[in-house]
Amino acid sequence: MTMLVATRHRVIASFIVMAMCCFATYTILLALIPAIGVKNGLTPLEIGVLTAILAGFGLLTDLPLAHLARLHGDRIVILGGGALTALACAMLYCAAIDVGTSASIALLRVSAFVAAIGFSCLIAPLLGGIATHAEGDQVKVQAVNSIAQRIGAFGASIFLGYLFASGDLWLGPALALAICIAIIVLARGVKAPMRLLEHAVEEQSGFDPKRARHMSRGVKKGIFVSISVQCYLISSYAFIPVLLDANGIGETLGLSLTFRELVAVLSAALIGTWLSRGSLSRIWAASAFVGLVSLAIVPFTTDPFSAIALFSLHGAALGIGIVAGNVHAYFGTTPTTRVYGFAYMVMSTRFAGIVVPVILGAALEHSTAAFSGVLFMFLLSVLLVYLAFHVRRAVPDAASRAR
Numbered sequence: 001m002t003m004l005v006a007t008r009h010r011v012i013a014s015f016i017v018m019a020m021c022c023f024a025t026y027t028i029l030l031a032l033i034p035a036i037g038v039k040n041g042l043t044p045l046e047i048g049v050l051t052a053i054l055a056g057f058g059l060l061t062d063l064p065l066a067h068l069a070r071l072h073g074d075r076i077v078i079l080g081g082g083a084l085t086a087l088a089c090a091m092l093y094c095a096a097i098d099v100g101t102s103a104s105i106a107l108l109r110v111s112a113f114v115a116a117i118g119f120s121c122l123i124a125p126l127l128g129g130i131a132t133h134a135e136g137d138q139v140k141v142q143a144v145n146s147i148a149q150r151i152g153a154f155g156a157s158i159f160l161g162y163l164f165a166s167g168d169l170w171l172g173p174a175l176a177l178a179i180c181i182a183i184i185v186l187a188r189g190v191k192a193p194m195r196l197l198e199h200a201v202e203e204q205s206g207f208d209p210k211r212a213r214h215m216s217r218g219v220k221k222g223i224f225v226s227i228s229v230q231c232y233l234i235s236s237y238a239f240i241p242v243l244l245d246a247n248g249i250g251e252t253l254g255l256s257l258t259f260r261e262l263v264a265v266l267s268a269a270l271i272g273t274w275l276s277r278g279s280l281s282r283i284w285a286a287s288a289f290v291g292l293v294s295l296a297i298v299p300f301t302t303d304p305f306s307a308i309a310l311f312s313l314h315g316a317a318l319g320i321g322i323v324a325g326n327v328h329a330y331f332g333t334t335p336t337t338r339v340y341g342f343a344y345m346v347m348s349t350r351f352a353g354i355v356v357p358v359i360l361g362a363a364l365e366h367s368t369a370a371f372s373g374v375l376f377m378f379l380l381s382v383l384l385v386y387l388a389f390h391v392r393r394a395v396p397d398a399a400s401r402a403r
Contacts, residue, residue: 218332
């Protein structure tokens with residue numbers, strides 16, 4: 001193994017660990033900001049606004065920060081993101097230990113804005129950096145990245161379960177602050193340049209970051225995969241637990257999440273070891289269809305074992321979806337526009353994070369059947385659009401081979 005290859009592998013490993021830390025921190029803050037808001041006496045509307053800020057404010061900052069990363073390199077933006085997120089965690093810690101004061105409420109509100117900007121600095125540069133340094137090993141490296149992300153989110157979920165059971169919410173921001181410091185240390189320790197400016201792309205027609213209609217097909221496919229993954233996460237974290245509890249099987253949620261993450265990790269591992277990039281789209285589409293059907297049935301399930309089995313099936317769509325979305329974005333961009341492509345993917349998940357809860361919440365207010373139907377139709381529609389882009393690419397390729 002040459003020195004250059006060894007250095008590249010160390011850089012990839014550092015990026016993947018930073019991404020795992022980033023998504024673990026995001027999971028912790030996404031759960032704790034509403035919980036600490038309740039402790040500080042905020043109304044449900046105020047809590048909803050704070051959550052929307054954390055999830056959606058990046059729509060305004062993702063592209064400018066991606067441009068900054070493109071001009072000055074990923075390192076400075078990632079370091080800034082780690083520092084801003086650490087600051088948000090420190091403010092959230094103060095709001096958690098001194099509840100009910102005007103200063104705590106002000107810190108809580110500001111922390112949501114600061115964290116949103118911090119994650120904008122982190123997510124797109126980290127995902128773009130992993131894809132760029134992986135070069136031709138996209139499927140294998142993205143499979144490891146998917147496994148790391150799910151392990152990070154799962155570990156954070158277990159920790160959150162302990163926090164909510166013990167009531168010691170202040171421990172959450174403290175741990176998140178330590179994780180942010182780890183991101184800063186890792187970013188500083190990467191000696192190789194955090195950008196590479198060569199290598200082949202899937203579509204030489206390119207990607208224009210200034211005009212969405214000029215997105216390459218790869219980026220568009222990555223966006224629809226990301227929207228689908230976000231919908232699975234929102235429905236499984238925010239709505240399915242309520243429905244399981246209403247069906248008298250709320251105690252199955254812990255096992256359901258555990259098996260979901262196991263399925264996600266195993267699926268990503270199989271993708272990275274057995275399957276090629278050529279079969280990735282078909283495999284993800286199949287897993288997404290199984291996932292949307294099973295998740296739509298869960299709200300009507302009253303048997304604990306059936307609920308756990310059906311709930312866990314959409315884990316394959318999550319694990320494979322993270323791989324597929326990132327691989328599509330890599331091969332749908334040039335090295336100079338890669339960070340923009342990933343920024344658009346992140347923006348799509350943020351937009352879904354604002355719109356999907358409103359749609360599903362309104363449907364659930366009407367009835368369980370309405371919720372299940374809307375969830376099924378939304379996920380099916382996204383899948384069909386994804387397949388339409390996939391078929392549009394496959395048909396010209398087949399015609400070219402015939403000629």
